Amino acid sequence: MSLHVNTKPAAAQKTARPKPPSRIKHYLTIALILVLLWASSKQTEASLPELITGMPNMWDLLKEMFPPRWSYFDNIVHGMLETIRMALIGTTIGAILAIPVSLLCAANLTRYRWLYYPSRFLLNLVRTVPDLLLAAIFVSVFGLGPIPGILALTVFSVGLISKLTYELIETIDHGPLEALTAAGGNYTQKIIYGVVPQIQANFMSFVLYTFEINVRAAAVLGLVGAGGIGLYYEATLGFLEYDKTSVIILFTLAVVLVIDYASTKLRERLL
Amino acid sequence: MNNIIIQKPKKNPYRWLVYAALLAVYIWAFSGVPFTGIKETAGTIMKSILTGLFEPDWDYVYLPDGEDLLRGLLDTLAISVLGTIISAVVSFPFAIWAARNRSRFRTVSGSGKIVLSFVRTFPELVMALLFIKAVGPGSFAGVLALGIHSVGMLSKLYAEEIESIDRGPSEALLASGANRFQQLWFAVLPQVLPSFLSYTLYRFEINVRSATILGFIGAGGIGTPLIFALSTRHWDRVGIILLGIIVMITVIDLISGAIRRKLV
Secondary structure, three states: OOOOOOOOOHHHHHHHOOOOOOOHHHHHHHHHHHHHHHHHHHHOOOOHHHHHHHHHHHHHHHHHHOOOOHHHHHHHHHHHHHHHHHHHHHHHHHHHHHHHHHHHHOOOOOOOHHHHHHHHHHHHHHHHOOHHHHHHHHHHHHOOOHHHHHHHHHHHHHHHHHHHHHHHHOOOOOHHHHHHHHOOOOHHHHHHHHHHHHHHHHHHHHHHHHHHHHHHHHHHHHHHOOOOOOHHHHHHHHOOOHHHHHHHHHHHHHHHHHHHHHHHHHHHHHO | OOOOOOOOOOOOOOHHHHHHHHHHHHHHHHHOOOOOOOOOOHHHHHHHHHHHHHOOOHHHHOOOOOOOHHHHHHHHHHHHHHHHHHHHHHHHHHHHHHOHHHOOOHHHHHHHHHHHHHHHHOOHHHHHHHHHHHHOOOHHHHHHHHHHHHHHHHHHHHHHHHHOOOOHHHHHHHHOOOOHHHHHHHHHHHHHHHHHHHHHHHHHHHHHHHHHHHHHHOOOOOHHHHHHHHHOOOHHHHHHHHHHHHHHHHHHHHHHHHHHHHHO
16 A cells, blocks of 8 residues: 655756745844844943852842831831822822813824824823933922822823823724714814713723823932832932831732732723 | 614613722722822922923034933933843743643643732832842843843743744644644744734833833943932923833834834
């Protein structure tokens, strides 16, 4: 019994075989990455020996962090509550301000190109500035305390929520809007009865998502003097009290994880 | 002709409770913040920062001897490039650990996911503070902080990508007697590589933003001259640094976005 699956002669099969795809692109990519790696490690003076000699320091640090000094907990509860307050207020004000901004940026509501293109451009510029940088500037303007932190989080929230919302508004169903126009609804009525019902669940979800990010951000804003629990890092690290630092880190992690979990569950219910 | 009356949708009977709770939360939040103690000079400083933005200190862009804007930005860029490459390499094994379809037991991938979410919530600035204690202040501490912190997010994205691949090639290789490494190399890697690169570029965009602020705590980059200019009230220098950061981030976002659109 002979099973001849290959009926074609060997030579014909050889010519029919497709050429493997060119690999030049892969090699170029790898070469580019290697060049970047070499150049940036030279620029940052990164060295493996330094890391290895630093390892025992690191290990000592970790050893000193444990066990955490739990008695320090009472001192930082106030800072933690301030962190949550800052995130809450910053997100709320940001969300309220984001509503008109996103209406202005949406191409299907703002018909004028000269109006929505510049608004989007400004929004993109605002979003390039990291929140901690904003906080550092606001601290030098308004002085130390939670106010500059709240302002920084507000600006950051406006940027993020507006961007997500205007992209959502551009995808809404135009039926209700046309029906409202036909029935003689004015601009405000079209927004309230035509746009809001379509986006409110998603909008709330964006706000909660921004709140999650803001809680994380607010936890480190104190490092530049903008209030919240971050103030305590420098206080404890400066005095080499690492067992207190670990309490701050663990407390922050716990609060962030709880808020993330609650917010994710809420968002799942919303959508 | 009968008119059909459409019933209004029923409202949640507990909604007033929700509103009351929200109101209580907001009263708690606003009552706890001291809305006083703003510096009287706030207005003039704001004005000088804005003037600084429009009349920046152009001389600072390039100084022949040492610390200037271009070198600061280059340092920032190098920190983010190196941090991203390190995290991409470290993320790969973590992703395989956390991917559900790469291990036989749920507990293995589950434990990987918990470790990753722990890394993700650990603030990178705090990580940078700890690395400064270990290797001393400078760019290298920033590189290590970014490299480790990014693993949390990158591995999660990588793992989700691995979970969504087509099982066909993997099974075909298994049937022809390939070992686990061969399956990984010939079936998994070709499928996930474009998305991996795209995610890495996305993380790179985030890392550039983070690297601009690492200098605030002494971990290298443009943040150090910025915080110095802020505290010595060189508003025109603050202006040029801010402009430099905004231009750099915008350009990098544009380039990286274009490459990502081509990749996926």
